Amino acid sequence: xxxxxxxxxxxxxxxxxxxxxxxxxxxxxxxxxxxxxxxxxxxxxxxxxxxxxxxxxxxxxxxxxxxxxxxxxxxxxxxxxxxxxxxxxxxxxxxxxxxxxxxxxxxxxxxxxxxxxxxxxxxxxxxxxxxxxxxxxxxxxxxxxxxxxxxxxxxxxxxxxxxxxxxxxxxxxxxxxxxxxxxxxxxxxxxxxxxxxxxxxxxxxxxxxxxxxxxxxxxxxxxxxxxxxxxxxxxxxxxxxxxxxxxxxxxxxxxxxxxxxxxxxxxxxxxxxxxxxxxxxxxxxxxxxxxxxxxxxxxxxxxxxxxxxxxxxxxxxxxxxxxxxxxxxxxxxxxxxxxxxxxxxxxxxxxxxxxxxxxx
Numbered sequence: 001x002x003x004x005x006x007x008x009x010x011x012x013x014x015x016x017x018x019x020x021x022x023x024x025x026x027x028x029x030x031x032x033x034x035x036x037x038x039x040x041x042x043x044x045x046x047x048x049x050x051x052x053x054x055x056x057x058x059x060x061x062x063x064x065x066x067x068x069x070x071x072x073x074x075x076x077x078x079x080x081x082x083x084x085x086x087x088x089x090x091x092x093x094x095x096x097x098x099x100x101x102x103x104x105x106x107x108x109x110x111x112x113x114x115x116x117x118x119x120x121x122x123x124x125x126x127x128x129x130x131x132x133x134x135x136x137x138x139x140x141x142x143x144x145x146x147x148x149x150x151x152x153x154x155x156x157x158x159x160x161x162x163x164x165x166x167x168x169x170x171x172x173x174x175x176x177x178x179x180x181x182x183x184x185x186x187x188x189x190x191x192x193x194x195x196x197x198x199x200x201x202x203x204x205x206x207x208x209x210x211x212x213x214x215x216x217x218x219x220x221x222x223x224x225x226x227x228x229x230x231x232x233x234x235x236x237x238x239x240x241x242x243x244x245x246x247x248x249x250x251x252x253x254x255x256x257x258x259x260x261x262x263x264x265x266x267x268x269x270x271x272x273x274x275x276x277x278x279x280x281x282x283x284x285x286x287x288x289x290x291x292x293x294x295x296x297x298x299x300x301x302x303x304x305x306x307x308x309x310x311x312x313x314x315x316x317x318x319x320x321x322x323x324x325x326x327x328x329x330x331x332x333x334x335x336x337x338x339x340x341x342x343x344x345x346x347x348x349x350x351x352x353x354x355x356x357x358x359x360x
Contacts (some may be wrong), residue, residue, distance in 0.1 A: 008098045014082035021137040026090045028130035035123055041104045059099035060162040063125055066095045067132055067155045074136040095125055104139040111169025111271040121162055128155030170266045173274040183285040184255055185291050188248045195241055215278040234258045237299045243349040244295055250342045251288050254315055257335055261327040273325040305354040312347045
C-alpha cells in the first residue's frame, strides 16, 4: 500500500503592504535604544581605520539608496504586492542593521569622543529612516503632503554627513570644543543684547496696545527703563549683571584657549586625556545657559549666586584637567592661572553683591 504523501507546508502570506510598512517603522525605532547604549564589539582583529571609514561610507550610501527606492515605490499607485513589499522591507532592515554593525566595530580605544560622533550619526540615520517609513505609511501616495514631507526628510541629509565625521579622536575633540565655543558665544551675545536694550524680553511682552498703554503709565527709573520688577531689571539687578557677563566672557575665553591648546599640542594617541578635556568642557555651555536664564527678571539674586558658583566650579575643573594633560606642556608658564584669577574675581564680586540675600 503506497504511503500517503506528506502534506506540503503552507507558505505564510505576507501582510498587506501598508501593514508591513507600519511594522518596519516600529522595528527601526526599537533599534534606537540599543545604539544609544551599545558597546563596541569585542574582536581579536587589529583595527584598520581605512577599512572602517570605507565600510561606514558604503553603508551610509546603501541606506540612502534603499530610502530612495522605498520612496519611489510607495509614492505612486498601485502599491507593490505584499511579496514585493516584503523584499523591499528586508532590504531596508539589512541596510540599517549593516550601518549599526559598522558603528559597533569602532573600538573604545579609538576615543570616546569619536565614538559619540559616529554613534550620533548612526542614530540620525536610523531615526531618519524610521521617520521616512512613518511618512510613507501615514500619507497617501501621490499627495502634495507626501512630496513635501519626503523631500525634507532627514535620512538623506544624515547619510550625507557621514563623510564629514572627523577621522580621529583629536579631530573629534576639536569639533566638539568648537561647538561649545559657539554655544557660549551665542549665549553671551544674547545677554549683551538684552542689557544694551535694557529690555530682557526684547519687547515680546509688549505686543498689544493694552500692554503699551500700561507701560506708559509706569514711572521710569533713573536708567530710562520702566520700574516693573517682573519685566525689567532694578538698579541692583543691573549691577549684578556686570560680573555675570564678565564670568560668561571668561567662560568663552577658557573654551577658546582649551581648543587652541588641543589644536596645537594635542596628540592623536592620547585619546583618554582628550576625552577627559571634552567631557568637562561639555559641561560649560549648559552651566552658562543656567546662569544666563537666571539673570532674567524677576531676578533671584540667590539663584544667580548659586548658578555662578556652579559655573566657576566647572571652569576651574576644566582648567585643572587641561593643565594636567599633555596639551599644556609648560603649565607653570601657561595662561591657566590668569584665567583662574579672572574667574575668581568675577565670583568674588558676585558674592559681594549677593551677600544680603544670605543674611535674610
